Amino acid sequence: MATKKRTDGRMPGDAALRKELLHSMLLQRRFEERVGEAYALGKIGGFCHLYIGQEAVSTGVLSMLRLDDYVITTYRDHGQALARGMTPRAIMAELFGRQDGCSRGKGGSMHLFDRNVNFLGGHGIVGGHVPLAAGVGFAIKYRGGDQVCVCFMGESVVNTGAFHEALNMAALWKLPCIFVIENNKYGMGTAVERSAAIKDLSRRADAYDGMDGEHVDGQDVFAVREAMERALELARREGKPVLLEVRTYRYMGHSMSDAVSGTYRTKAELDEYLKRDPINLLKSRLVEAGELSDADLAAMDLEIKAVVQDSWDFADASPEPPPEALYEDVLVDSVS
Amino acid sequence: MAIITYREALNQALREEMARDDRVFLIGEEVGVYNGAYKVSKGLLEEFGEMRVVDTPITENGFAGIGVGAAMVGLRPIVEFMTWNFALLALDQIVNAAAKMLYMSGGQYPIPIVFRGPNGAALQLSAQHSQAWESWLAHIPGLKVVTPGTPYDAKGLLKAAIRDDNPVIVLEGEMLYNTKGEVPEEDYLVPIGKADLKREGSDCSIITYGKMVLVAMKAADELAKEGIKLDVVDLRTVRPMDIEAITTSVRKTNRAVVLEEGWEVAGIGAQIVDYIQRDCFDDLDAPVVRVHQADVPMPYAKSLEKSAKPDLAKTIAAVRKVMYLPT
Numbered sequence: 001m002a003t004k005k006r007t008d009g010r011m012p013g014d015a016a017l018r019k020e021l022l023h024s025m026l027l028q029r030r031f032e033e034r035v036g037e038a039y040a041l042g043k044i045g046g047f048c049h050l051y052i053g054q055e056a057v058s059t060g061v062l063s064m065l066r067l068d069d070y071v072i073t074t075y076r077d078h079g080q081a082l083a084r085g086m087t088p089r090a091i092m093a094e095l096f097g098r099q100d101g102c103s104r105g106k107g108g109s110m111h112l113f114d115r116n117v118n119f120l121g122g123h124g125i126v127g128g129h130v131p132l133a134a135g136v137g138f139a140i141k142y143r144g145g146d147q148v149c150v151c152f153m154g155e156s157v158v159n160t161g162a163f164h165e166a167l168n169m170a171a172l173w174k175l176p177c178i179f180v181i182e183n184n185k186y187g188m189g190t191a192v193e194r195s196a197a198i199k200d201l202s203r204r205a206d207a208y209d210g211m212d213g214e215h216v217d218g219q220d221v222f223a224v225r226e227a228m229e230r231a232l233e234l235a236r237r238e239g240k241p242v243l244l245e246v247r248t249y250r251y252m253g254h255s256m257s258d259a260v261s262g263t264y265r266t267k268a269e270l271d272e273y274l275k276r277d278p279i280n281l282l283k284s285r286l287v288e289a290g291e292l293s294d295a296d297l298a299a300m301d302l303e304i305k306a307v308v309q310d311s312w313d314f315a316d317a318s319p320e321p322p323p324e325a326l327y328e329d330v331l332v333d334s335v336s
Numbered sequence: 337m338a339i340i341t342y343r344e345a346l347n348q349a350l351r352e353e354m355a356r357d358d359r360v361f362l363i364g365e366e367v368g369v370y371n372g373a374y375k376v377s378k379g380l381l382e383e384f385g386e387m388r389v390v391d392t393p394i395t396e397n398g399f400a401g402i403g404v405g406a407a408m409v410g411l412r413p414i415v416e417f418m419t420w421n422f423a424l425l426a427l428d429q430i431v432n433a434a435a436k437m438l439y440m441s442g443g444q445y446p447i448p449i450v451f452r453g454p455n456g457a458a459l460q461l462s463a464q465h466s467q468a469w470e471s472w473l474a475h476i477p478g479l480k481v482v483t484p485g486t487p488y489d490a491k492g493l494l495k496a497a498i499r500d501d502n503p504v505i506v507l508e509g510e511m512l513y514n515t516k517g518e519v520p521e522e523d524y525l526v527p528i529g530k531a532d533l534k535r536e537g538s539d540c541s542i543i544t545y546g547k548m549v550l551v552a553m554k555a556a557d558e559l560a561k562e563g564i565k566l567d568v569v570d571l572r573t574v575r576p577m578d579i580e581a582i583t584t585s586v587r588k589t590n591r592a593v594v595l596e597e598g599w600e601v602a603g604i605g606a607q608i609v610d611y612i613q614r615d616c617f618d619d620l621d622a623p624v625v626r627v628h629q630a631d632v633p634m635p636y637a638k639s640l641e642k643s644a645k646p647d648l649a650k651t652i653a654a655v656r657k658v659m660y661l662p663t
Contacts, residue, residue: 120408130401135402331438
């Protein structure tokens with residue numbers, strides 16, 4: 001790839017940026033913890049898929065983008081929505097099914113959208129959104145722009161036909177798409193070894209001339225950022241699609257109805273991965289570097305908890321969508 | 337007015353709308369170098385270039401999704417399916433993405449896209465290539481579905497579909513591409529959701545759309561010889577349906593035949609009959625009769641295929657039945 005991997009062990013960026021990365025990841029963690037609580041209280045319904053454990057992926061990838069770039073993702077979308085800069089209030093209100101939600105209470109957990117930050121939604125059919133990402137890449141090329149489209153997906157997507165169809169056309173037509181596989185090792189309860197006839201998922205890129213593939217440690221936010229830097233070099237400057245496999249782990253069940261461990265994975269396995277909690281890894285590096293004291297950390301945590309509480313209060317106070325909303329936004333009443 | 341084919345009318349619509357708005361592009365299998373499997377896109381690659389007339393690999397799900405993604409961020413794609421039979425592979429993109437994006441995003445992402453191509457049976461193409469999909473597509477809120485039966489309506493409806501800011505399904509007819517009719521030289525649109533009374537009569541209504549309009553017109557010609565005057569309502573759009581046009585006709589004639597190309601169960605005709613019973617219950621002098629494809633996959637053998645399809649004889653028989661005339 002275009003830029004070399006960093007090998008000197010130093011942390012990239014400046015102290016302010018590094019603190020910002022931690023803040024972004026911690027916000028997702030605290031937010032998701034409260035989402036779990038709200039779900040248990042019945043304030044959130046339906047399917048709800050938590051992102052806990054994968055925060056270095058969303059923060060690492062999205063902190064490298066420009067505001068005019070595009071992001072599209074799956075139903076496990078709360079973390080990415082926060083990392084992209086959507087407000088905790090609008091997201092929580094959406095989860096509560098309220099009028100002030102980012103999708104006005106029509107989408108829910110799986111369908112967060114925000115046009116202001118080019119967040120093109122969480123999508124609920126596994127693999128179905130990958131062609132959409134190629135379409136966004138096509139539009140960028142059509143208009144001669146230098147944006148990119150980042151498409152997040154779980155590792156089980158690589159086995160779908162839609163994945164192949166989209167990546168083939170993205171490579172054929174040189175579309176500026178970065179396809180990010182968040183390999184959290186399980187598609188619901190099916191381990192990746194039991195579903196994909198390939199171990200190194202990034203090698204799927206080998207099927208397409210002109211597409212580079214890379215795999216990277218998804219618990220290390222700096223490693224994710226560096227891989228994104230290389231991917232952006234190709235996608236933005238050369239208009240080439242990239243396949244990035246980010247190896248991570250989800251600490252919660254597939255959805256709220258799924259036990260954390262015991263059915264398809266052991267507690268021992270989970271405990272092993274918890275040792276590489278992306279937030280703890282970053283925290284300890286910042287503390288070791290003397291950039292963050294325990295008091296700083298405590299203050300950050302307190303501030304974030306207040307922001308999340310505020311989003312909860314906001315969502316709770318937000319009205320239910322009015323009855324007439326039922327028939328709104330089925331069609332637009334306009335022509336061009 | 338010029339007399340041109342249905343195929344030429346569609347081609348003119350594409351050309352005019354692509355010239356009018358540079359966000360409009362055509363994407364699909366064989367639309368460019370091959371000039372279209374049915375030559376509807378003839379000459380467009382030469383005129384607009386390969387960024388706007390895009391040949392795809394055989395990937396219905398993939399290129400339909402590319403269309404929806406491009407529409408999300410401001411382009412206005414026309415997605416051509418070589419036939420709607422192949423579009424089954426793209427139903428996830430049509431139903432789950434295009435039709436629902438506006439609603440589930442709380443109004444943030446309209447999808448101005450056209451999905452078009454030939455629908456319904458041609459001749460002896462057997463089961464997998466002879467299907468009329470309108471009832472599947474009309475079932476979905478968030479879509480509009482148009483079914484032009486004449487060159488005039490084909491051009492006007494396709495142009496309206498391209499300018500519409502919603503996903504619009506355009507169901508053409510393989511057997512209609514060579515049919516001819518009058519089409520004005522000047523720019524015009526046929527409004528989506530508006531039926532057209534193709535023949536005025538007082539004895540019995542035929543409510544139909546798409547390819548079956550021609551069959552209904554022939555039936556009207558034949559029965560006119562016996563002094564029976566048919567009111568032929570061409571819906572032109574099956575979603576949203578022009579209910580008023582249906583009820584106005586039935587209130588006038590007090591009898592109705594509903595003619596469609598597809599299967600009986602959960603067909604478009606069933607919906608039309610529901611509108612009639614709901615709004616015209618006391619106006620009816622006879623139960624409504626439906627004409628449709630036999631409830632079987634389309635057979636290959638010529639004789640069996642003929643038996644399976646709705647046709648002129650079956651339509652005339654249906655009219656006689658609702659008029660209590662000997663068949």
